Structure formats: C-alpha cells, structure tokens
Amino acid sequence: MSISKLAILAVIVCAALTVAVAATQSGEDKELLRLREWMSGSFSSADQAQSDTSYLDIRLEMTPIWAGRTDGCWLYVEQATAAKLDRPYRQRVYRLSRTNDTAVQSEVFTLQEPLRFAGAWKDPQEFDPLTPDSLLKKDGCAIILRPSGDSAFIGSTVGRDCPSDLRGAVYATSEVVITSTFLLSWDRGFDSTGVQVWGATQGGYRFIKSKPSR
Numbered sequence: 001m002s003i004s005k006l007a008i009l010a011v012i013v014c015a016a017l018t019v020a021v022a023a024t025q026s027g028e029d030k031e032l033l034r035l036r037e038w039m040s041g042s043f044s045s046a047d048q049a050q051s052d053t054s055y056l057d058i059r060l061e062m063t064p065i066w067a068g069r070t071d072g073c074w075l076y077v078e079q080a081t082a083a084k085l086d087r088p089y090r091q092r093v094y095r096l097s098r099t100n101d102t103a104v105q106s107e108v109f110t111l112q113e114p115l116r117f118a119g120a121w122k123d124p125q126e127f128d129p130l131t132p133d134s135l136l137k138k139d140g141c142a143i144i145l146r147p148s149g150d151s152a153f154i155g156s157t158v159g160r161d162c163p164s165d166l167r168g169a170v171y172a173t174s175e176v177v178i179t180s181t182f183l184l185s186w187d188r189g190f191d192s193t194g195v196q197v198w199g200a201t202q203g204g205y206r207f208i209k210s211k212p213s214r
Helices: 003-025 030-039 046-051
Strands: 041-044 058-065 073-081 090-100 103-110 143-148 152-156 171-178 182-190 196-199 205-211
Touching: 030 073, 030 090, 030 103, 030 171, 046 205, 058 205, 103 152, 143 171
Parallel strands: none
Antiparallel strands: 041 058, 041 205, 058 073, 073 090, 090 103, 103 143, 143 152, 152 171, 171 182, 182 196, 182 205
C-alpha cells in the first residue's frame, strides 16, 4: 500500500475514533435513548383484560426524571388498577444504564413513603429534590435487556437472584419485551421448590402504549 493511501486510511481511522470518543464523552447512546423513549408514556392492559378475565385492567405510567444526570436514564414508574388510579400498588424508580456493548440493565429502586408521589408522573419535577441515595436498590432484581434488531428489547432478571417474600415466595422473576407501541411484562414469584405462588400463569401482561406520559 502506498504512503498516500496509508495517510488517507490513518485520517479516516482517526476521524472515526474522534467521533466515537465525542459520542462517549457527551453521554450519547442512541440505543439507550431509544429504550428510554419506548418505555416513557402511559400504558394500559384494558384490551387484554376484556378478552381474558384472568387478567386485570392495569394502568402503567413511566416518565423520565433527573434529566441532568449523567449516570444513566432514570424513570419513575407507577402501576395501579383502573379502579384505583389514585392508590397505586407499585411505585418504583428505574435506572437504565449500559452494561456492555450488547446489553442494557434496568435497575430497580424503591421510594420511601411512596404514596406521597402518587400521580407525580404528571409533574416529574416533584422528584428534583430527591437524589439516588434516598432510594433503596432492589439488589438482584435488575432486568438485563438486549435489542432484537431495531424493533424490540427483550430481557429478564437473572436466575433466582431477585428475592421476594410475597405470598410465600422466596424469589421473583421478570421477563419483558419492549417495543415502540407496547410492553409485555411477566412477573412471577416462586417458593423454595420452584413452584409458582403469585403472578400470571398463562403469560405476561400486555400493556398498550396510549399517549405520552406528560
């Protein structure tokens, strides 16, 4: 290869590295940002509940919080039955962050006195006074997500790592499929012998995305 061609190749490689470093330094991760966008919004299992009475009509709200942070994408998550929207039965904070080149993790945190934040998905600034150190991390309950082409993210918790004491369970599992239009979530609890003691038995809840969360 001639010296001129080597020089051109060196310039191209240098430019590519510069772009990659700049993207890393700016915190830009298009895959991570796409996942955050797909997870943000208002979701409903009403259609599934109407066609199969073994499923409840659940409303799921997810909205980004702490936009200025550089340690991942943070979201507030609220679930309630359609009949008791003002009394959510599950309130969490998720942190989306890169684990390696092919996977993203969604870590799970609980809030102190969570009901004081019921409905706060309408005004995410309510979380501005909080910091992550005020949250309690649910160790072992992170969901590891990997892209399936450009159409979905698919993931789950790892083995029996997520502890649970609900209804006699000793561990819980979560399996999810996330797309731009719906989210499929299957949460289950198991006893020490591996027998399921809570959660849907036929498959996950299918939440249809209906509108932006704000």
